[in-house]
Amino acid sequence: MRRTGVAETCIGIFILALLAATAGGIYFIQSLYDPELYRVAAQKQEDAAGRRNLLPPSDTSPLPAYLPENLIPLGLEETFDPETLSDKIDGKAELYLSSGFVKLSTRRFAAKADPKSWLELFIYEMGDPTNAFSVYSVQKRKDSRPVDLGVSAYATQDALFFVSGPRYFEIISASPDISAEMTALAKNLVKAEPAHAGQQAESSLFPPESLDESSISLHMSDVFGFSGLDRVYTAGYGTQKGQVTAFISRRKDPEEAAGLAAAYGRFLIENGGTEAGRIDDAPDSKIYKVFDTYEVVLHRGQFFAGAHEADNLESATEIASRIYRKLGEAAP
Amino acid sequence: MSKRPKDQPPQPGMNRRDFLVRSAKAGITLGAATALACFLYDPYGPAAPVEKSSVALPDFSVPEAGKKIAIATGDDRIETVNAALKALGGIERFVKKGDRVLIKVNAAFATPPSLCATTNPELLAEVTRLCLAAGATVVAVTDNPINNPESCFALTGIGEAAQSSGAKLILPGESLFTNITVPGSNLIRNWPVLSGAFHGATKLIGIAPVEDHHRSGASMSMKNWYGFIGGRRNIFHQDIHTFIKDLALMIKPTLVILDGTFAMVSNGPTGGSVSDLKRTDTMIVSTDQVAADACGAALLGKTAADLPFIAKAEQAGAGTSDFESLGPFRV
Numbered sequence: 001m002r003r004t005g006v007a008e009t010c011i012g013i014f015i016l017a018l019l020a021a022t023a024g025g026i027y028f029i030q031s032l033y034d035p036e037l038y039r040v041a042a043q044k045q046e047d048a049a050g051r052r053n054l055l056p057p058s059d060t061s062p063l064p065a066y067l068p069e070n071l072i073p074l075g076l077e078e079t080f081d082p083e084t085l086s087d088k089i090d091g092k093a094e095l096y097l098s099s100g101f102v103k104l105s106t107r108r109f110a111a112k113a114d115p116k117s118w119l120e121l122f123i124y125e126m127g128d129p130t131n132a133f134s135v136y137s138v139q140k141r142k143d144s145r146p147v148d149l150g151v152s153a154y155a156t157q158d159a160l161f162f163v164s165g166p167r168y169f170e171i172i173s174a175s176p177d178i179s180a181e182m183t184a185l186a187k188n189l190v191k192a193e194p195a196h197a198g199q200q201a202e203s204s205l206f207p208p209e210s211l212d213e214s215s216i217s218l219h220m221s222d223v224f225g226f227s228g229l230d231r232v233y234t235a236g237y238g239t240q241k242g243q244v245t246a247f248i249s250r251r252k253d254p255e256e257a258a259g260l261a262a263a264y265g266r267f268l269i270e271n272g273g274t275e276a277g278r279i280d281d282a283p284d285s286k287i288y289k290v291f292d293t294y295e296v297v298l299h300r301g302q303f304f305a306g307a308h309e310a311d312n313l314e315s316a317t318e319i320a321s322r323i324y325r326k327l328g329e330a331a332p
Numbered sequence: 333m334s335k336r337p338k339d340q341p342p343q344p345g346m347n348r349r350d351f352l353v354r355s356a357k358a359g360i361t362l363g364a365a366t367a368l369a370c371f372l373y374d375p376y377g378p379a380a381p382v383e384k385s386s387v388a389l390p391d392f393s394v395p396e397a398g399k400k401i402a403i404a405t406g407d408d409r410i411e412t413v414n415a416a417l418k419a420l421g422g423i424e425r426f427v428k429k430g431d432r433v434l435i436k437v438n439a440a441f442a443t444p445p446s447l448c449a450t451t452n453p454e455l456l457a458e459v460t461r462l463c464l465a466a467g468a469t470v471v472a473v474t475d476n477p478i479n480n481p482e483s484c485f486a487l488t489g490i491g492e493a494a495q496s497s498g499a500k501l502i503l504p505g506e507s508l509f510t511n512i513t514v515p516g517s518n519l520i521r522n523w524p525v526l527s528g529a530f531h532g533a534t535k536l537i538g539i540a541p542v543e544d545h546h547r548s549g550a551s552m553s554m555k556n557w558y559g560f561i562g563g564r565r566n567i568f569h570q571d572i573h574t575f576i577k578d579l580a581l582m583i584k585p586t587l588v589i590l591d592g593t594f595a596m597v598s599n600g601p602t603g604g605s606v607s608d609l610k611r612t613d614t615m616i617v618s619t620d621q622v623a624a625d626a627c628g629a630a631l632l633g634k635t636a637a638d639l640p641f642i643a644k645a646e647q648a649g650a651g652t653s654d655f656e657s658l659g660p661f662r663v
Binding site: 075086087088089090091092093094095120139141142143144156157158159161170172173174175 | 440441442443444446447478479483487545546547548551566569572598599600601602604605606607608
């Protein structure tokens with residue numbers, strides 16, 4: 001065998017010693033490994049990512065075109081995505097996230113004449129008009145008054161709420177002194193939005209007599225506590241015989257509507273309800289007595305509809321009959 | 333076999349025997365290295381993070397004061413909070429000369445005080461004044477808001493109320509957070525908590541409004557401690573009732589003040605209009621945070637049974653949901 005030279009042997013020993021030292025070093029460092037250090041670093045990265053959305057645009061950003069002359073910006077715009085929405089509205093984020101939320105932009109403005117009077121504008125991008133109408137309608141305040149903005153809108157003592165196409169708007173003021181500016185801002189915002197055709201077809205199917213139009217709402221999930229029930233429009237009726245909540249939901253096809261009516265009926269029975277007949281002129285209907293209230297469940301064509309928690313049988317059947325006939329006109 | 337002279341220099345080239353011997357040595361080396369690597373390989377990775385501080389935060393309760401609750405009715409917060417405290421024996425029963433008082437407010441949102449989504453600034457100023465009059469050397473006010481802290485303290489009026497009444501404002505700087513694990517907690521494990529705000533504090537008072545909450549059903553005294561939590565805390569909304577119970581285990585306050593002068597009965601916790609408020613004219617002051625929340629539930633038209641976090645906190649030993657058993661002082 002060929003013998004190695006002295007220099008060759010020394011280099012070999014040196015390389016082996018270096019490798020051994022490297023291995024020992026790795027072993028030693030590994031023994032000191034603290035996962036928390038890496039966790040904290042990751043947390044900081046997450047926080048930074050989360051706060052990126054909060055970063056305002058540069059100071060040189062132009063004033064929004066919708067800003068009335070008598071308002072001035074009070075701070076910069078903030079935006080929030082589904083990941084960061086709860087950083088702005090905490091637990092209420094769930095309501096929006098379950099309804100197709102895309103983005104929230106907020107900004108505060110103050111009255112030029114009195115900077116202590118300020119308001120905050122919230123613009124929720126909801127993806128489509130149905131989602132936007134849903135979050136608008138389910139939060140509707142009881143003591144509100146309608147506002148003529150050319151879109152679904154209402155006002156309270158200190159705030160204005162409206163929906164235009166896929167966007168839901170809130171303007172919340174810190175004092176009542178700024179209501180004129182609030183209305184001007186709302187009008188400009190509606191004007192700046194592209195025109196949207198009437199999107200809420202189901203809401204027009206509620207028979208108009210004794211209907212409280214301001215009560216029309218769209219519920220996206222877990223309607224009436226039943227997990228299988230979604231995308232349901234509700235409306236309040238005040239008949240001479242009592243209060244009734246009517247409901248209508250357009251389903252994919254007549255089979256789905258019929259299946260849903262049966263499933264909801266089973267749900268009512270499982271929760272203490274009993275069958276109490278049907279409406280004579282509505283063959284696809286069933287009446288349920290649930291404790292002290294009455295429920296009518298029916299289907300016609302691709303619609304699932306009925307009356308919910310009526311005070312008495314007469315008012316429940318009256319409203320349900322009228323809905324059944326109206327659905328017949330829409331989908332004979 | 334030929335012999336090579338001892339000092340003969342290495343011969344160039346390699347014969348078949350040399351090749352086989354060296355190949356065998358290389359193979360043995362590679363095999364040994366592979367075996368060693370297999371021996372050292374850990375398929376499960378490092379263990380879970382070491383819980384460095386599995387300790388409770390200080391207990392700020394005053395045992396000699398016992399479990400008590402006072403319910404004052406009226407539309408003036410200053411009068412009702414004074415009446416409730418007087419019924420419990422006066423603020424002096426809880427705050428002694430030389431105490432350093434930490435007040436945890438709800439400053440979660442940068443909204444005006446009129447929306448009642450945050451602690452009322454006039455109420456905060458009055459409680460601060462009472463603590464200082466009782467001999468407290470320092471009163472500090474803190475929260476880690478949902479929104480930007482500076483904006484929240486400014487727009488809610490809390491910052492100005494704190495400073496004008498002589499309290500120190502503690503902003504939730506990053507250096508004030510340390511990871512802790514709350515004994516008995518399911519979710520607060522090795523999680524950042526605003527523990528720096530507690531340094532030197534000898535008493536802790538929580539002041540919270542009564543709010544509807546889309547996720548938990550209500551936000552009152554126990555949920556108010558959420559503002560001591562850091563990190564991406566919104567993940568806890570997935571199991572909010574357990575988390576509120578954990579908060580109640582984490583904090584043992586001297587007093588909680590539940591301001592039900594107005595209750596936010598809809599669209600909480602942010603509200604958005606005074607239309608979400610209902611005048612309920614009630615101020616609840618208690619040494620038992622579970623009892624305070626059980627009592628406050630009625631202001632939202634609910635019962636304690638409607639709010640699962642109350643039963644969970646009670647089962648965990650944080651207090652009693654049967655506030656009537658404490659013999660409430662009604663004033």
